[in-house]
Amino acid sequence: MNKPYVVGIDIGGTNTVFGIVDARGVVIASSSIKTQQYADVNEYIDELYKAIMRLLEAHNAVDKIHGIGIGAPNANYYTGMIEKLVNIPWPTPLPLAQMVSEKFGIPVAITNDANAAAIGEMTYGAARGLKNFIMITLGTGVGSGIVINGQVVYGHDGFAGELGHVIMKRNNGRLCGCGRTGCLEAYCSASGVARTAREFLEIRNDDSKLRDIPLDQITSKDVYDAAIAGDPLAKEIFQFTGNMLGEAFADFTVFSSPEAIILFGGLAKSGELLMKPIRESMERNMFPAFKGKVKILPSELKEADAAILGASALGWEAKFPTPATQPAVAPAASAE
Amino acid sequence: MNKPYVVGIDIGGTNTVFGIVDARGVVIASSSIKTQQYADVNEYIDELYKAIMRLLEAHNAVDKIHGIGIGAPNANYYTGMIEKLVNIPWPTPLPLAQMVSEKFGIPVAITNDANAAAIGEMTYGAARGLKNFIMITLGTGVGSGIVINGQVVYGHDGFAGELGHVIMKRNNGRLCGCGRTGCLEAYCSASGVARTAREFLEIRNDDSKLRDIPLDQITSKDVYDAAIAGDPLAKEIFQFTGNMLGEAFADFTVFSSPEAIILFGGLAKSGELLMKPIRESMERNMFPAFKGKVKILPSELKEADAAILGASALGWEAKFPTPATQPAVAPAASAE
Numbered sequence: 001m002n003k004p005y006v007v008g009i010d011i012g013g014t015n016t017v018f019g020i021v022d023a024r025g026v027v028i029a030s031s032s033i034k035t036q037q038y039a040d041v042n043e044y045i046d047e048l049y050k051a052i053m054r055l056l057e058a059h060n061a062v063d064k065i066h067g068i069g070i071g072a073p074n075a076n077y078y079t080g081m082i083e084k085l086v087n088i089p090w091p092t093p094l095p096l097a098q099m100v101s102e103k104f105g106i107p108v109a110i111t112n113d114a115n116a117a118a119i120g121e122m123t124y125g126a127a128r129g130l131k132n133f134i135m136i137t138l139g140t141g142v143g144s145g146i147v148i149n150g151q152v153v154y155g156h157d158g159f160a161g162e163l164g165h166v167i168m169k170r171n172n173g174r175l176c177g178c179g180r181t182g183c184l185e186a187y188c189s190a191s192g193v194a195r196t197a198r199e200f201l202e203i204r205n206d207d208s209k210l211r212d213i214p215l216d217q218i219t220s221k222d223v224y225d226a227a228i229a230g231d232p233l234a235k236e237i238f239q240f241t242g243n244m245l246g247e248a249f250a251d252f253t254v255f256s257s258p259e260a261i262i263l264f265g266g267l268a269k270s271g272e273l274l275m276k277p278i279r280e281s282m283e284r285n286m287f288p289a290f291k292g293k294v295k296i297l298p299s300e301l302k303e304a305d306a307a308i309l310g311a312s313a314l315g316w317e318a319k320f321p322t323p324a325t326q327p328a329v330a331p332a333a334s335a336e
Numbered sequence: 337m338n339k340p341y342v343v344g345i346d347i348g349g350t351n352t353v354f355g356i357v358d359a360r361g362v363v364i365a366s367s368s369i370k371t372q373q374y375a376d377v378n379e380y381i382d383e384l385y386k387a388i389m390r391l392l393e394a395h396n397a398v399d400k401i402h403g404i405g406i407g408a409p410n411a412n413y414y415t416g417m418i419e420k421l422v423n424i425p426w427p428t429p430l431p432l433a434q435m436v437s438e439k440f441g442i443p444v445a446i447t448n449d450a451n452a453a454a455i456g457e458m459t460y461g462a463a464r465g466l467k468n469f470i471m472i473t474l475g476t477g478v479g480s481g482i483v484i485n486g487q488v489v490y491g492h493d494g495f496a497g498e499l500g501h502v503i504m505k506r507n508n509g510r511l512c513g514c515g516r517t518g519c520l521e522a523y524c525s526a527s528g529v530a531r532t533a534r535e536f537l538e539i540r541n542d543d544s545k546l547r548d549i550p551l552d553q554i555t556s557k558d559v560y561d562a563a564i565a566g567d568p569l570a571k572e573i574f575q576f577t578g579n580m581l582g583e584a585f586a587d588f589t590v591f592s593s594p595e596a597i598i599l600f601g602g603l604a605k606s607g608e609l610l611m612k613p614i615r616e617s618m619e620r621n622m623f624p625a626f627k628g629k630v631k632i633l634p635s636e637l638k639e640a641d642a643a644i645l646g647a648s649a650l651g652w653e654a655k656f657p658t659p660a661t662q663p664a665v666a667p668a669a670s671a672e
Contacts, residue, residue: 132492146591153485153593154593156467157593157629160468160590160593162590163591165623166587170504180621250503251502251503251587252591255482255591256491257489257494287514288514289498293492293493
């Protein structure tokens with residue numbers, strides 16, 4: 001490999017973080033810019049270019065980048081487009097891979113953050129050596145990246161792996177951000193856990209430390225703190241959440257028979273409080289042929305680096321978007 | 337391709353059917369033996385060998401077989417083993433691929449019948465040209481074969497694709513043959529449809545032609561006949577069945593984003609009676625990003641040939657099980 005580094009870029013609604021990463025998953029250097037500060041996407045890319053070039057120059061890495069990987073919401077691996085943006089005023093569909101590739105003259109691949117996390121985990125983390133696993137990100141939403149035979153599942157249109165949106169409650173389910181009701185995400189995301197807390201507190205009368213917090217301000221972190229402090233109602237909320245995740249994971253298993261399901265994100269750091277009910281529920285609900293076969297593992301990527309690492313891992317397989325979109329001046333030959 | 341034919345063998349509980357198939361999916365010749373007649377699996381393989389050799393000799397095809405594909409219940413593609421047998425008294429796990437390969441001196445691959453159906457459909461049928469689709473077999477049970485990036489999904493252990501066993505009803509669900517409750521198969525298989533009929537007839541009081549049949553003898557065919565004749569209750573049973581299949585298909589779509597879901601088996605021949613409620617329910621329950629993208633297609637394999645075609649298609653990719661299991665006398669070189 002004559003180019004020893006990749007660049008990972010994670011585009012979030014607030015910040016865009018990026019870094020230079022080597023083949024062993026060491027983040028050589030990283031920095032960030034404010035995503036929302038740039039009303040014009042060309043300005044944003046100019047600033048991103050300058051900031052990354054500063055980083056590359058400072059680390060003598062300008063000619064050493066194999067590829068650039070980008071994790072972004074609603075990013076389509078096949079087309080290199082961002083199909084939809086929320087809270088960012090750029091026009092969509094946005095040919096981001098092409099734009100960044102033309103700016104840098106380096107191959108670029110993009111995908112959504114959960115798929116990037118799966119590739120990061122496979123390249124540098126808990127999924128090293130695994131060919132069949134499912135990455136579940138438990139954050140504001142519930143995201144997923146599915147790996148089968150060592151490849152991320154993109155589906156026929158590039159948008160496969162929306163496991164936060166399987167229906168777990170078909171009647172009287174909670175309204176989900178997607179407009180439907182009963183989705184896994186409406187229950188088992190960080191905000192889903194807070195909703196469960198509000199529901200339990202409203203319906204029930206038992207004591208709980210959580211009653212000291214205004215109902216509309218309770219977060220999943222509050223529930224975690226209360227559960228760790230021994231609060232029975234808070235522990236029940238984790239039991240409820242883990243139970244539903246276990247039911248969902250049993251269903252996922254009959255689909256792709258993964259060797260492991262890897263959990264990432266704020267909630268995944270709850271440890272046995274969440275892991276134990278997940279494992280118990282998954283086994284209790286498991287199709288007999290798969291009982292005892294599927295491991296539940298926490299992510300092994302440090303949270304501070306995970307977004308950059310995940311995106312960067314995609315850089316190793318990046319190609320120039322398509323020959324047709326390739327500017328004549330881009331140093332394609334030198335990138336091979 | 338110097339060997340123009342494959343042999344497909346479908347092992348059922350009652351009959352084993354087999355045939356010689358060419359690259360365009362024409363069944364050159366076929367025959368069958370009784371599976372259960374052979375208490376000893378070696379006797380069975382001897383008889384299978386004789387019967388297939390007679391067929392090959394009669395069609396001057398002895399040296400023209402590229403590979404043998406076998407569809408069998410609980411067959412593991414990775415190991416070549418049948419892991420479990422019901423109603424057939426052979427010892428399990430049974431290294432069937434190895435045994436048949438040694439007998440014939442030809443590469444053999446095995447998989448379960450639903451995966452074989454998916455490969456058959458991709459090679460010769462409705463899924464030609466599709467890289468991402470799901471095959472659903474609606475027979476005594478509900479089976480599935482999932483294709484992603486042109487490859488059947490076997491999972492880490494060879495048993496992926498048991499979509500008949502996702503849980504559709506988490507409370508008070510029907511008992512399923514797998515020992516759990518609420519599985520798709522308990523509702524949407526042929527026997528599931530008959531169960532729905534019995535439930536409706538017991539709970540409700542409205543007239544139906546189905547009341548002329550003793551409750552414990554109603555079959556899905558009876559329900560079909562009554563629905564075609566305009567019986568409202570029978571039509572509602574198809575509505576109920578299609579509705580649940582559509583809900584399940586919407587969930588499958590967030591997993592692998594298939595281009596099409598292909599239906600095979602007795603129930604799949606119900607036409608619009610089942611297709612219409614499936615499509616309507618699938619779209620109604622679909623995650624927004626996938627609305628209008630997934631086709632529901634009937635199998636294009638003739639039912640009489642489908643089992644042989646499905647199994648035979650696997651023969652094109654068959655390899656000798658492993659070098660270690662290869663007998664010294666087998667004409668490996670000539671099979672290349």
